[in-house]
Amino acid sequence: MxxxxxxxxxxxxxxxxxxxxxxxxxxxxxxxxxxxxxxxxxxxxxxxxxxxxxxxxxxxxxxxxxxxxxxxxxxxxxxxxxxxxxxxxxxxxxxxxxxxxxxxxxxxxxxxxxxxxxxxxxxxxxxxxxxxxxxxxxxxxxxxxxxxxxxxxxxxxxxxxxxxxxxxxxxxxxxxxxxxxxxxxxxxxxxxxxxxxxxxxxxxxLKLEEEIGKTIRLAKENNVNPIREVLKITGGFELFQGKVSDINRKTETGFARGVATFEGLNAYKGETLQLRFQNEHLLAQTEDRVLCVTPDLIAVLDAETGLPITTEGIRYGARSVVIGIPCNPKWRTEKGIATVGPRYFGYDVDYVPVEELVKKGVTL
Amino acid sequence: MxxxxxxxxxxxxxxxxxxxxxxxxxxxxxxxxxxxxxxxxxxxxxxxxxxxxxxxxxxxxxxxxxxxxxxxxxxxxxxxxxxxxxxxxxxxxxxxxxxxxxxxxxxxxxxxxxxxxxxxxxxxxxxxxxxxxxxxxxxxxxxxxxxxxxxxxxxxxxxxxxxxxxxxxxxxxxxxxxxxxxxxxxxxxxxxxxxxxxxxxxxxxLKLEEEIGKTIRLAKENNVNPIREVLKITGGFELFQGKVSDINRKTETGFARGVATFEGLNAYKGETLQLRFQNEHLLAQTEDRVLCVTPDLIAVLDAETGLPITTEGIRYGARSVVIGIPCNPKWRTEKGIATVGPRYFGYDVDYVPVEELVKKGVTL
Known part of the structure; x- marks a missing residue:
């Protein structure tokens, strides 16, 4: 308490x-x-x-x-x-x-x-x-x-x-x-x-939320990279570094749906990431690979501050780091995948845990 | 009781x-x-x-x-x-x-x-x-x-x-x-x-409903015109006699909407009646006259039996008599007309009581 x-x-x-x-x-x-x-x-x-x-x-x-x-x-x-x-x-x-x-x-x-x-x-x-x-x-x-x-x-x-x-x-x-x-x-x-x-x-x-927020807030003061710290806390992976080159969204039947495109920067130069969302980010993929897919978590962070960007906050030109975080194991059951996996949302890909995707990559 | x-x-x-x-x-x-x-x-x-x-x-x-x-x-x-x-x-x-x-x-x-x-x-x-x-x-x-x-x-x-x-x-x-x-x-x-x-x-x-039904059922036996009897009981008016020449309906947002066209027969030969409905018949008009409009009642009756025909029961070629019946006076108030009058349903006509419309006619 x-x-x-x-x-x-x-x-x-x-x-x-x-x-x-x-x-x-x-x-x-x-x-x-x-x-x-x-x-x-x-x-x-x-x-x-x-x-x-x-x-x-x-x-x-x-x-x-x-x-x-x-x-x-x-x-x-x-x-x-x-x-x-x-x-x-x-x-x-x-x-x-x-x-x-x-x-x-x-x-x-x-x-x-x-x-x-x-x-x-x-x-x-x-x-x-x-x-x-x-x-x-x-x-x-x-x-x-x-x-x-x-x-x-x-x-x-x-x-x-x-x-x-x-x-x-x-x-x-x-x-x-x-x-x-x-x-x-x-x-x-x-x-x-x-x-x-x-x-x-x-x-x-809530404890995890607070820890993430505090880490990002104190990163400058502590002279650490906020995104690297977040990956440590959450057990997540860097998926992409890029700049928003296109954002397409609409609100329909009570949902904010759309797709954002990122042009690669730094180690990702020449690559393009497509991020699909329906209120939440659900699928991150390049031309030839799925990088992370629901129910695993996909977060878009400001490249400099590490602050998270919501689907409606994604702006053209924003320099971002996209990360993937393994979801709670409860979601990785058969009923879990049926309820919140990619096919439920209409994406024609199988669920593969993000830690496997980042290891070997999966060809579409 | x-x-x-x-x-x-x-x-x-x-x-x-x-x-x-x-x-x-x-x-x-x-x-x-x-x-x-x-x-x-x-x-x-x-x-x-x-x-x-x-x-x-x-x-x-x-x-x-x-x-x-x-x-x-x-x-x-x-x-x-x-x-x-x-x-x-x-x-x-x-x-x-x-x-x-x-x-x-x-x-x-x-x-x-x-x-x-x-x-x-x-x-x-x-x-x-x-x-x-x-x-x-x-x-x-x-x-x-x-x-x-x-x-x-x-x-x-x-x-x-x-x-x-x-x-x-x-x-x-x-x-x-x-x-x-x-x-x-x-x-x-x-x-x-x-x-x-x-x-x-x-x-x-319910008493009125029963009386109407009984009158139509016994019309043949009593050798009377069922439609004329219904007009007497309800205080209604004959608006048109015709044959269904076109029927256009669709079910959308929970309603059956549409329009039926009747080609005139007998005294109405050469005239055309358009009947607009949204679950109920709401507006009956010829090329130049409104004959009856909500909240007054518009009923389509089988020309021979006098039996009422629902919006979804209207069939091409059906010989019909269209009648108008004055609504309950409660509907003829300002709030009544605002609630169920023609403009509420999107029809650009004023409400005029059917007994006046049949007397003098109203030019569109």
């Missing part, structure tokens, strides 16, 4: 944006919301999952929708509270603590904003160990934990308590409604016991 | 399809579902709204979605029960009786199917006096009665309890979700007291 104040939030936001692989929302907005809530309501207690009673009701709080929409329409905070209240009333039980559903600029931070306002602790665990664009893409789903009964709510005051036969239906119905509700909603789904979270979640994700 | 058995259902189904102005779903399916439930569970008690205690909780049961979808995917009946149960649990009160939300082939009949199964009475009142395609298009809305808390449920077992800031939001959110859920759902919305229904509903709609 420890207290999370402003510096911790600043660091976590950076690490979350990196693990968010380009998605999970704008780190600036998420951070501002968390900082503002801590300023107003005080620091937030962070618990390890082992510190929570096994039968306690725990519920992640997250935003659903396109990050590009969120830039224009940040949540008020009220809708997250209302979603929790509706769920508590329905379940007839108090929510003991909240936690992030994923690592990402917004969804790592929103639980702190809500926790500060409600005086709840945050648990250091999530359901992805990275970010993903759809509701069923959580390790909880792999273990058969239902997303519903669950609530989604918009900033206008519209709410829905959903009960579905499986989590893919939750995604379909809530997504369609969310698009109607202005493109983003606050979601209270995957209510579970702390025991469920311990067994099916990914622990210590 | 009286009992509704199979003959009453047969007659009501015909009258409902006529007042449904081409929409409200296939009369055959709705009738079959009601008949089957009565066969299995016994006759249903029909109450006048005055016979219900003023503070009793009453809830209409209806189908949301495109009638063309409903032809392929009829409701199981279970989803309507589940919607009622979720609403009762949420409101903490037993539902005393149900009633139709609108006049139409399916939505006039479904309350009988549900009532038979649950042993509930049906109240002789509705919220339209005709059929309309959207959730907020009820006389209850004109009086500020909320559609939510309300439930929609599909035949697979997916349900949503919705709470919205107004009924137009209910429509938008439930419609988008319904499209995802296969194109049709069963809906339990506009829960109210019997006093609300008495003040804001349209009474004796």
């Amino acid at each position: 420890r207290k999370i104040g402003k510096q911790e939030i600043e660091d976590m936001a950076v690490g979350a944006a990196l693990l968010g692989t380009g998605g999970g929302g704008d780190p600036h907005i998420g951070k501002l919301m968390a900082l503002q809530a801590i300023e107003e309501y005080g620091e937030v207690t962070l618990l390890d999952v082992d510190e929570v009673p096994e039968d306690a009701l725990v519920v992640p709080s997250s935003m659903m929708g396109a990050p590009t929409v969120m830039l224009e329409k940040p949540p008020s905070g009220e809708e997250a509270i209302e979603a929790f209240q509706i769920l508590e009333k329905y379940l007839g039980k108090k929510i003991y603590a909240t936690f992030p559903i994923e690592a990402g600029g917004v969804n790592s931070m929103l639980p702190f904003a809500l926790a500060a306002r409600l005086g709840l602790p945050v648990i250091d665990a999530d359901g992805m160990g990275r970010a993903f664009p759809e509701l069923q893409m959580v390790t909880f789903y792999l273990d058969g934990i239902s997303a519903t009964p669950g609530v989604f709510a918009d900033e206008k005051g519209n709410t829905a308590l959903l009960s579905t036969i499986d989590n893919v239906w939750t995604e379909r119905i809530a997504r369609a409604a969310t698009v109607q509700m202005g493109g983003s909603t606050m979601v209270a789904m995957y209510s579970m016991t702390a025991k469920n979270l311990k067994e099916s979640g990914i622990p210590n994700i | 009286r009992k509704i058995g199979k003959q009453e259902i047969e007659d009501m189904a015909v009258g409902a399809a006529l007042l449904g102005t081409g929409g409200g779903g296939d009369p055959h399916i709705g009738k079959l579902m009601a008949l089957q439930a009565i066969e299995e569970y016994g006759e249903v008690t029909l109450l006048d709204v005055d016979e219900v205690p003023e503070d009793a909780l009453v809830v209409p049961s209806s189908m949301m979605g495109a009638p063309t979808v409903m032809l392929e995917k009829p409701p199981s009946g279970e989803e309507a029960i589940e919607a009622f149960q979720i609403l009762e649990k949420y409101l903490g009160k037993k539902i005393y009786a149900t009633f139709p939300i609108e006049a139409g082939g399916v939505n006039s009949m479904l309350p009988f199917a549900l009532a038979a199964r649950l042993g509930l009475p049906v109240i002789d009142a509705d919220g339209m006096g005709r059929a309309f395609p959207e959730l907020q298009m009820v006389t209850f809305y004109l009086d500020g009665i909320s559609a939510t808390p309300g439930v929609f449920a599909d035949e697979k077992g997916n349900t949503a309890l919705l709470s919205t800031i107004d009924n137009v939001w209910t429509e938008r959110i439930a419609r988008a979700a319904t499209v995802q859920m296969g194109g049709s759902t069963m809906v339990a919305m506009y829960s109210m007291t019997a006093k609300n229904l008495k003040e804001s509903g349209i009474p004796n709609i």
Whole structure:
């Protein structure tokens, strides 16, 4: 148990944006919301999952929708509270603590904003160990934990308590409604016991986020290369160094989809990297090789500062280093690959772990 | 109070399809579902709204979605029960009786199917006096009665309890979700007291439906012209006699939209009628005149039998009589016209009552 104040939030936001692989929302907005809530309501207690009673009701709080929409329409905070209240009333039980559903600029931070306002602790665990664009893409789903009964709510005051036969239906119905509700909603789904979270979640994700953020922040002061340090902490690999030569994106059916092209620099001169994303970066490939593919993590970092760049933050000409990080082993199962592997997203490549790809390369 | 058995259902189904102005779903399916439930569970008690205690909780049961979808995917009946149960649990009160939300082939009949199964009475009142395609298009809305808390449920077992800031939001959110859920759902919305229904509903709609159906059924036996009799009962007007020469329709965003063209016969020879519909027939016009426009009722009847023809039942070559019927006065208010008048549906004509249009004609 420890207290999370402003510096911790600043660091976590950076690490979350990196693990968010380009998605999970704008780190600036998420951070501002968390900082503002801590300023107003005080620091937030962070618990390890082992510190929570096994039968306690725990519920992640997250935003659903396109990050590009969120830039224009940040949540008020009220809708997250209302979603929790509706769920508590329905379940007839108090929510003991909240936690992030994923690592990402917004969804790592929103639980702190809500926790500060409600005086709840945050648990250091999530359901992805990275970010993903759809509701069923959580390790909880792999273990058969239902997303519903669950609530989604918009900033206008519209709410829905959903009960579905499986989590893919939750995604379909809530997504369609969310698009109607202005493109983003606050979601209270995957209510579970702390025991469920311990067994099916990914622990210590916030600690990792904070460590990444702190390392990047102190790199100059410590006279180290921030990207090399991040690779050490995460067990990741450098995939490419390049300059953005083309960026093509659109927001459709609630997602920010697109492709970014990087022209190689330094050791990569003459090579071209294509990075495909659907809210998150999902596939990095050169003309003849796949370098990294979902569910392994792909992050685009500013070549100088090491700061992560989101899909909507990629700008023409930006000098970047693209890195790949092995995903949590839960994703490397048959159901994991079926749920979040390349073919689910429509890419005609097989999943091969990034550590093998960087070793030998794979011809397309 | 009286009992509704199979003959009453047969007659009501015909009258409902006529007042449904081409929409409200296939009369055959709705009738079959009601008949089957009565066969299995016994006759249903029909109450006048005055016979219900003023503070009793009453809830209409209806189908949301495109009638063309409903032809392929009829409701199981279970989803309507589940919607009622979720609403009762949420409101903490037993539902005393149900009633139709609108006049139409399916939505006039479904309350009988549900009532038979649950042993509930049906109240002789509705919220339209005709059929309309959207959730907020009820006389209850004109009086500020909320559609939510309300439930929609599909035949697979997916349900949503919705709470919205107004009924137009209910429509938008439930419609988008319904499209995802296969194109049709069963809906339990506009829960109210019997006093609300008495003040804001349209009474004796089922009695009128039955009278219309019975008159058409017995016309041959009584040696009368069924269409002339229907005009007498409803206070309606003959608008056109013709043969369908063109029919153009598609199902999009949950609606059956289109336009049918009729070539004039008999006294109308040489004239052409265009009939525009969006689930319901909404605008009837010749080259130079509007003949009838929403919210007044437009019905297409088989020239020989007088039986009503739904929008999806209009066939090339069918000899038809098109009639217009004045709508309930509640619709002829400013809010009524704003809610269901021609401009809401995108038709660039003013609303003029059908009784004036047939008197003098209106140049486009």
